[in-house]
Amino acid sequence: MTLETTARQTFSQxxxxxLDSFTSQDITYVLDNTLAMExxxxxxxxxxxxxxxxxxxxxxxxxxxxxxxxxxxxxKILSADVINVTSGGSSSKKGExxxxxxxxxxxxxxxxxxxxHPHSGAPHFLARQLEAKVINAGDGTHAHPTQSLLDLYTxxxxxxxxxGKKIVxxxxxxxxxxxxxxxxxxxxxxxxxxxxxxxxxIPNDFLNGHRTExxxxxxxxxxxxxxxxxxxxADVIMTLRLQLERQKAGHxxxxxxxxxxxxxxxxxxxxxxxxxxxxxxxxxxEGVEIETDIAHGTQSVIEEQVKSGVAVRMSLLYSMAASxxxxx
Amino acid sequence: xxxxxxxxxxxxxxxxxxIDEITDLLIVDGKIAKVGLLDLENPPSxxxxxxxxxxxxxxxxxxxxxxxxxxxxxxxxETGTKSAAAGGFTTVCAMPNTNPPIDTRxxxxxxxxxxxxxxxxxxxxxxxxxxxxxxxxxxxxxxxxDAGVIGFSDDGKPVSDANIMxxxxxxxxxxxxxxxxxxxxxxxxxxxxxNEGWVATRLGxxxxxxxxxxxxxxxxxxxxxxxxxxxxxxxxxxxxTLDMVRDxxxxxxxxxxxxxxxxxxxxxEAVLSIGDGNTSFDALTPHAYxxxxxxxxxxxxxxxxxxxxxxxKDGTIDFIATDHxxxxxxxxxxxxxxxAFGISVLETALGSVLSLYHNSKLDLTTIIxxxxxxxxxxxxxxxxxxxxxxxxxxxxFDLDEDWKVDTSLFLSKGKNTxxxxxxxxxxxxxxxxxxxxxxxxx
Numbered sequence: 188m189t190l191e192t193t194a195r196q197t198f199s200q201x202x203x204x205x206l207d208s209f210t211s212q213d214i215t216y217v218l219d220n221t222l223a224m225e226x227x228x229x230x231x232x233x234x235x236x237x238x239x240x241x242x243x244x245x246x247x248x249x250x251x252x253x254x255x256x257x258x259x260x261x262x263k264i265l266s267a268d269v270i271n272v273t274s275g276g277s278s279s280k281k282g283e284x285x286x287x288x289x290x291x292x293x294x295x296x297x298x299x300x301x302x303x304h305p306h307s308g309a310p311h312f313l314a315r316q317l318e319a320k321v322i323n324a325g326d327g328t329h330a331h332p333t334q335s336l337l338d339l340y341t342x343x344x345x346x347x348x349x350x351g352k353k354i355v356x357x358x359x360x361x362x363x364x365x366x367x368x369x370x371x372x373x374x375x376x377x378x379x380x381x382x383x384x385x386x387x388x389i390p391n392d393f394l395n396g397h398r399t400e401x402x403x404x405x406x407x408x409x410x411x412x413x414x415x416x417x418x419x420x421a422d423v424i425m426t427l428r429l430q431l432e433r434q435k436a437g438h439x440x441x442x443x444x445x446x447x448x449x450x451x452x453x454x455x456x457x458x459x460x461x462x463x464x465x466x467x468x469x470x471x472x473e474g475v476e477i478e479t480d481i482a483h484g485t486q487s488v489i490e491e492q493v494k495s496g497v498a499v500r501m502s503l504l505y506s507m508a509a510s511x512x513x514x515x
Numbered sequence: 516x517x518x519x520x521x522x523x524x525x526x527x528x529x530x531x532x533x534i535d536e537i538t539d540l541l542i543v544d545g546k547i548a549k550v551g552l553l554d555l556e557n558p559p560s561x562x563x564x565x566x567x568x569x570x571x572x573x574x575x576x577x578x579x580x581x582x583x584x585x586x587x588x589x590x591x592x593e594t595g596t597k598s599a600a601a602g603g604f605t606t607v608c609a610m611p612n613t614n615p616p617i618d619t620r621x622x623x624x625x626x627x628x629x630x631x632x633x634x635x636x637x638x639x640x641x642x643x644x645x646x647x648x649x650x651x652x653x654x655x656x657x658x659x660x661d662a663g664v665i666g667f668s669d670d671g672k673p674v675s676d677a678n679i680m681x682x683x684x685x686x687x688x689x690x691x692x693x694x695x696x697x698x699x700x701x702x703x704x705x706x707x708x709x710n711e712g713w714v715a716t717r718l719g720x721x722x723x724x725x726x727x728x729x730x731x732x733x734x735x736x737x738x739x740x741x742x743x744x745x746x747x748x749x750x751x752x753x754x755x756t757l758d759m760v761r762d763x764x765x766x767x768x769x770x771x772x773x774x775x776x777x778x779x780x781x782x783x784e785a786v787l788s789i790g791d792g793n794t795s796f797d798a799l800t801p802h803a804y805x806x807x808x809x810x811x812x813x814x815x816x817x818x819x820x821x822x823x824x825x826x827x828k829d830g831t832i833d834f835i836a837t838d839h840x841x842x843x844x845x846x847x848x849x850x851x852x853x854x855a856f857g858i859s860v861l862e863t864a865l866g867s868v869l870s871l872y873h874n875s876k877l878d879l880t881t882i883i884x885x886x887x888x889x890x891x892x893x894x895x896x897x898x899x900x901x902x903x904x905x906x907x908x909x910x911x912f913d914l915d916e917d918w919k920v921d922t923s924l925f926l927s928k929g930k931n932t933x934x935x936x937x938x939x940x941x942x943x944x945x946x947x948x949x950x951x952x953x954x955x956x957x
Contacts, residue, residue, distance in 0.1 A: 207717075208798035286848050306850035307719035308804030315801040327852070329719025367719060390716040391724070397713070404796050 573605025585614025684744025841929020
């Protein structure tokens with residue numbers, strides 16, 4: 188295999204809780220290895236022994252077929268034994284606490300737990316309680332590091348580099364775990380990040396003169412409420428899923444008005460750089476945050492994002508194994 | 516045969532009588548008999564050597580949760596009062612958010628009787644403002660006052676309905692008792708689990724803005740002015756609240772307020788559990804989302820925290836109260852969102868607030884005053900003093916002793932504190948309640 192084995196020492200993550208703990212070298216390492224993993228996926232026999240004899244548990248308290256299957260496939264190609272626990276099929280519906288479920292999983296001697304949970308910090312809680320390594324597959328409104336890694340991979344693959352590029356993240360920044368992880372990932376890689384949305388969906392401390400403290404990691408992040416202005420010279424446009432319940436919670440007058448002011452359409456896309464990438468973490472509300480012809484148009488790399496998910500997650504699992512000097 | 520105790524050679528600080536000197540304190544039959552050098556021809560039956568120690572009136576806590584009846588797995592009147600004694604408190608006021616809540620004479624009597632038979636310090640119940648604390652109809656305040664409550668509160672939640680608050684203030688005015696409000700506009704705090712700001716943003720947790728507290732403080736001050744009723748603002752946490760209270764007091768409005776040791780000394784960064792030398796900008800560790808720092812009102816930012824000591828110094832804040840809120844591990848060993856609000860405070864209160872003395876923010880007499888004579892004045896009682904003839908409630912502490920907080924040694928059932936493992940300076944050595952030695956440190 189043509190893996191970046193020389194870079195082994197540079198990947199130091201024990202758990203994958205968020206990208207805030209990643210160095211740019213860590214990110215680069217994962218992205219470099221993703222390329223090698225894509226080659227593995229193209230092989231006739233898609234099997235690598237990196238995680239042979241290891242038990243990986245996916246513990247999903249929110250339904251997400253795509254992310255769970257992507258992790259499961261990644262772990263299986265790396266030869267891990269995979270146990271899937273979903274909240275519907277486990278004792279959690281009987282009122283068993285996350286703590287007790289975790290102890291049960293501990294008793295299974297799981298090596299890696301991949302968790303998705305509606306509460307922010309659930310992966311940190313598990314990492315605190317358990318000996319197993321924990322990978323965050325999305326926690327509440329906090330983080331979704333593997334989504335961010337595959338977004339970074341997709342950007343790098345299509346436009347070569349992330350540093351210095353203007354990336355506009357549009358939509359529900361307040362509740363988006365994808366946006367939060369991408370803020371860490373993109374700023375660490377030196378991108379020029381603009382967040383854009385109605386003021387009701389931007390955290391208050393990104394507004395009103397905050398972020399002036401020395402060393403603030405997001406000091407350079409620009410905030411725009413006018414999408415047309417934000418899109419000028421953009422290299423990448425990341426649209427976010429708008430949860431339909433935001434209207435009920437009073438954040439928006441209507442989806443119609445949101446679509447008119449923040450929906451990505453052909454007219455707006457023309458304001459960005461020629462050939463700017465259009466991205467979306469999925470699942471999309473076509474016609475709300477993004478028009479159908481744009482979502483499936485020539486500048487869209489949305490399907491590619493989904494496709495690279497398996498390779499990125501393989502790379503991450505491999506990196507964790509490599510950092511523990513496992514054989515590959 | 517009378518029983519005497521001599522507390523010998525301590526530095527006696529009694530703000531109520533402007534005493535600060537090294538001398539003796541004699542207790543006879545549960546009352547203060549003398550402050551001053553003792554006539555050695557009458558040797559007392561028991562002597563406590565307080566050399567090198569500070570001797571003060573027993574502390575008074577206007578705000579704590581003893582959880583009994585109903586939530587005895589979190590705390591009981593027995594364990595709560597033992598915890599109080601270990602913290603130097605000889606009087607604690609029990610909040611009525613029990614199950615059933617303290618909204619009738621029979622529950623007041625239950626709490627008082629339990630305190631007499633199982634408690635080790637004085638327990639003064641607080642009654643509900645509204646029946647079952649549901650916020651809809653006033654409780655039978657007059658009967659509750661007869662039964663001995665020291666004020667009314669729906670603590671744990673605010674009196675949300677402005678008209679009910681108006682009626683409560685007007686009705687209680689003639690009883691001379693305060694309405695103690697937990698100020699929080701529910702709509703602004705719905706679903707929130709910590710302070711709004713950078714820490715909440717990076718943790719992806721919904722925050723409560725300062726406005727959630729301040730908007731209701733403004734309302735309550737205005738309603739107090741309208742009705743002439745006594746409003747007491749529980750556990751204030753923001754700089755804006757402090758400014759409004761200062762202004763209201765200048766205008767002669769009948770408002771008082773308290774602050775907790777944690778709002779005086781901790782910020783919302785406690786939720787991050789960042790190690791030494793790190794900042795809130797550094798990577799999170801698995802120790803983040805520290806549920807022991809989840810409390811309501813939430814720990815605020817450094818600006819809000821810093822002004823609280825000033826509020827004590829200039830008299831805007833009437834006294835220090837603990838808001839002791841014990842919880843069992845099942846309430847705290849879970850995700851941050853699921854965790855119960857509250858900190859177990861009684862046994863760390865003194866060590867916490869003395870940090871403000873040790874870092875020169877407050878003088879010692881002021882701190883003691885805010886734990887003794889000022890809350891006594893709020894109660895309109897004869898407590899919180901070492902004047903001759905008063906109940907012999909006395910606390911002895913070592914101002915400079917360093918000790919490591921170890922919650923496994925807490926007498927409270929609630930081990931929930933972000934200070935577990937922290938080193939505090941200043942430790943309670945002995946507590947006397949009505950002349951009985953109810954606590955002595957090992």
